[in-house]
Amino acid sequence: MNRMIPGVFWIALFLAVVLLPVTEMLVSPVPSGRPFWLEASVGLGFFGLTQIAVQFVLIARFKSVTAPYGIDVILQFHRQLAIIAIAVLVFHPLIIVIDNPSRLKLLNPLGGNWASRCALVSLLALLAIAATSIYRERLRLNYEHWRLSHLLLGVVAVVFAQLHVSLAGLYTNNGWKQAIWVGMAVAMVGAVLYLRVLKPAWQRGNRWRVTEVRAERGDTWTLVLEPVEHPGLAFLPGQFAWLKLAGSPFTLEEHPFSFSSSAQRQDRVEFSIKALGDFTSTIKDVPVGTLASLDGPHGAFCIDRYPAVGYLFIAGGVGITPMMSFMHTMADRRDPRPVLLLYADRDWGGVAFREELAGLQDQLDLQVVYVLQEPPGDWQGEQGMITPELLRKHLPKELILRNFFICGPPPMMEAVQTALLEMGVRQEFIHMERFNLA
Amino acid sequence: MRHFLANIATYTIAIFLISAAALFGWGRSAQLVISDEPTVLQRFAPAPGHPFEWTALGEKGYRRNCQSCHGPEGRGWDQYPKLDHTASLFLAAGGREYLIDVHLYGLTSARWGAPMPPMAHLHDLELTAVLNHVLTHFGNDQRLDDRTVLYEPEEIGPRRGQELSPWGVEKRRQEIVLPGRQ
Ligand SMILES: Cc1cc2nc3c(=O)[nH]c(=O)nc-3n(C[C@H](O)[C@H](O)[C@H](O)COP(=O)(O)OP(=O)(O)OC[C@H]3O[C@@H](n4cnc5c(N)ncnc54)[C@H](O)[C@@H]3O)c2cc1C
Numbered sequence: 001m002n003r004m005i006p007g008v009f010w011i012a013l014f015l016a017v018v019l020l021p022v023t024e025m026l027v028s029p030v031p032s033g034r035p036f037w038l039e040a041s042v043g044l045g046f047f048g049l050t051q052i053a054v055q056f057v058l059i060a061r062f063k064s065v066t067a068p069y070g071i072d073v074i075l076q077f078h079r080q081l082a083i084i085a086i087a088v089l090v091f092h093p094l095i096i097v098i099d100n101p102s103r104l105k106l107l108n109p110l111g112g113n114w115a116s117r118c119a120l121v122s123l124l125a126l127l128a129i130a131a132t133s134i135y136r137e138r139l140r141l142n143y144e145h146w147r148l149s150h151l152l153l154g155v156v157a158v159v160f161a162q163l164h165v166s167l168a169g170l171y172t173n174n175g176w177k178q179a180i181w182v183g184m185a186v187a188m189v190g191a192v193l194y195l196r197v198l199k200p201a202w203q204r205g206n207r208w209r210v211t212e213v214r215a216e217r218g219d220t221w222t223l224v225l226e227p228v229e230h231p232g233l234a235f236l237p238g239q240f241a242w243l244k245l246a247g248s249p250f251t252l253e254e255h256p257f258s259f260s261s262s263a264q265r266q267d268r269v270e271f272s273i274k275a276l277g278d279f280t281s282t283i284k285d286v287p288v289g290t291l292a293s294l295d296g297p298h299g300a301f302c303i304d305r306y307p308a309v310g311y312l313f314i315a316g317g318v319g320i321t322p323m324m325s326f327m328h329t330m331a332d333r334r335d336p337r338p339v340l341l342l343y344a345d346r347d348w349g350g351v352a353f354r355e356e357l358a359g360l361q362d363q364l365d366l367q368v369v370y371v372l373q374e375p376p377g378d379w380q381g382e383q384g385m386i387t388p389e390l391l392r393k394h395l396p397k398e399l400i401l402r403n404f405f406i407c408g409p410p411p412m413m414e415a416v417q418t419a420l421l422e423m424g425v426r427q428e429f430i431h432m433e434r435f436n437l438a
Numbered sequence: 439m440r441h442f443l444a445n446i447a448t449y450t451i452a453i454f455l456i457s458a459a460a461l462f463g464w465g466r467s468a469q470l471v472i473s474d475e476p477t478v479l480q481r482f483a484p485a486p487g488h489p490f491e492w493t494a495l496g497e498k499g500y501r502r503n504c505q506s507c508h509g510p511e512g513r514g515w516d517q518y519p520k521l522d523h524t525a526s527l528f529l530a531a532g533g534r535e536y537l538i539d540v541h542l543y544g545l546t547s548a549r550w551g552a553p554m555p556p557m558a559h560l561h562d563l564e565l566t567a568v569l570n571h572v573l574t575h576f577g578n579d580q581r582l583d584d585r586t587v588l589y590e591p592e593e594i595g596p597r598r599g600q601e602l603s604p605w606g607v608e609k610r611r612q613e614i615v616l617p618g619r620q
Pocket residue numbers: 137143144240253254255256257258259271272273274275276277278279280281299318321322433434435436437438
């Protein structure tokens with residue numbers, strides 16, 4: 001419940017921030033009110049703009065904002081609110097033109113005026129953002145290129161929208177109103193400086209050194225990092241951090257990875273990384289001694305957040321990494337609570353950490369069920385997918401008080417969640433981590 | 439669970455903002471700003487022994503409704519015309535009525551890359567005051583003499599409710615402006 005208060009507080013503050021600049025414009029001097037649709041569309045335009053500007057604050061990873069929800073939820077908010085804002089901003093000119101079709105000429109960049117031209121630039125930037133974000137994978141945009149263009153287009157959209165407001169000037173018709181609007185826009189877009197300049201500058205004094213690169217089964221490598229002249233990082237089991245390797249901390253290339261080591265050790269953290277793409281395939285060749293920066297800890301996928309009498313961990317492939325952190329932490333804490341791990345993977349040879357898990361079974365009340373898609377000929381265990389039958393067979397009878405943590409490929413997570421809900425597990429006991437924030 | 443609650447929050451926020459925009463539109467179109475405008479305007483209305491006091495109202499009305507396009511000194515900018523030829527339109531045959539129509543129904547033409555928006559939401563009193571303000575400023579006063587009769591509020595009402603579009607107003611303009619003149 002103590003997360004409820006900040007959770008509601010930030011949403012209320014969000015609404016206040018979106019509403020205030022509009023109410024401020026109703027203080028004298030105000031233009032005479034125009035017909036309903038025209039004014040409502042102006043209202044939509046103003047709300048849309050502040051909502052776009054607020055996005056820069058949402059994605060700046062301020063801990064106090066993200067902590068109550070988990071950063072994955074914040075990014076979900078970001079996507080949904082931005083899409084609503086863009087839709088609203090498309091309706092703004094649409095209604096104005098329908099209200100009086102002679103305004104159509106404002107959409108011609110050669111006609112119109114500087115106010116309408118700026119609005120056009122802003123709207124086109126927003127539509128480009130929406131298209132490249134929704135269809136990023138289909139357009140085969142490289143993640144780093146997408147991210148950079150996303151940031152630049154976002155700044156362009158807000159700057160030109162603000163110019164539109166200032167130049168149209170109907171509502172920002174005196175000095176202090178103009179100042180409030182420009183000030184708000186600058187402050188919010190400035191949040192991006194915090195994320196991309198101030199925080200990296202601070203990270204320069206908090207660097208890490210790669211002390212070991214350990215090969216695991218299944219094309220996975222564990223990167224061991226130790227702090228360079230600082231005490232390290234306090235995190236909760238299951239959280240993650242953005243990792244920047246080598247280069248300067250000001251680079252845009254950073255990747256999120258879950259800690260796979262025990263949260264009881266702040267001065268030595270591990271990430272286990274499966275070679276799946278450009279960056280992850282280079283992990284095996286990272287020389288010992290390489291410097292790294294971490295932005296973290298982030299995330300709400302952690303057992304400490306959800307105390308329970310026992311846990312069920314359901315992992316698919318590399319989704320095992322946060323579970324390794326759970327179990328190592330529990331072992332270090334001599335936690336007696338029972339744990340059942342369902343671990344699905346392709347083949348027995350590629351099951352990462354299976355020796356380590358055998359070791360953990362000596363320290364914990366841990367039962368491990370492997371589910372193999374392509375089992376060897378003499379396999380006695382489970383095979384295929386994690387199905388409702390398989391769950392029913394292995395889950396303890398007193399399901400009610402356990403908490404479920406699921407991490408793996410999205411189709412698996414969906415299927416398991418549906419099955420659990422059908423078995424009567426309450427939604428609030430099911431926790432999922434998606435290895436994809438985009 | 440967190441994602442589920444977040445979805446509810448998103449929908450709530452969306453509905454809230456759209457309602458707020460509608461409320462904004464309603465409040466503004468009903469002239470519900472600070473005080474009820476028609477009531478305030480009535481204080482300027484002409485009455486027996488007390489002529490129409492349009493000077494302050496006209497200046498304020500111009501600042502609030504016209505200045506963003508036509509500029510504080512009526513000099514125009516970019517796609518918006520200067521207002522120094524308004525008196526000649528006013529003096530042309532049919533020009534007196536035409537100018538009222540420009541404000542009630544808007545105007546669009548090939549001369550400018552933006553339209554003049556309809557201003558029918560202005561109260562008769564405010565529109566009259568603004569028209570008189572334009573006619574007595576920006577150089578228009580040079581073309582008027584002592585015999586000129588400025589607008590009175592009761593001239594506006596009868597011109598409301600015509601089926602006129604901004605293009606229709608442009609047609610009327612062609613009829614009153616002599617060829618070869620602006
Ligand atoms: C919270 C979280 C925890 C994760 N934990 C682990 C882990 O413990 N072990 C592990 O192996 N993987 C983990 N991942 C996945 C890992 O971040 C991606 O596999 C990696 O970023 C892919 O980069 P690439 O260049 O190798 O792959 P590419 O083939 O270039 O990209 C594949 C996809 O990965 C995503 N991606 C790429 N670059 C980034 C980036 N900079 N930031 C965010 N997403 C990106 C995009 O959706 C992209 O389409 C985690 C992801 C998240 C979100």
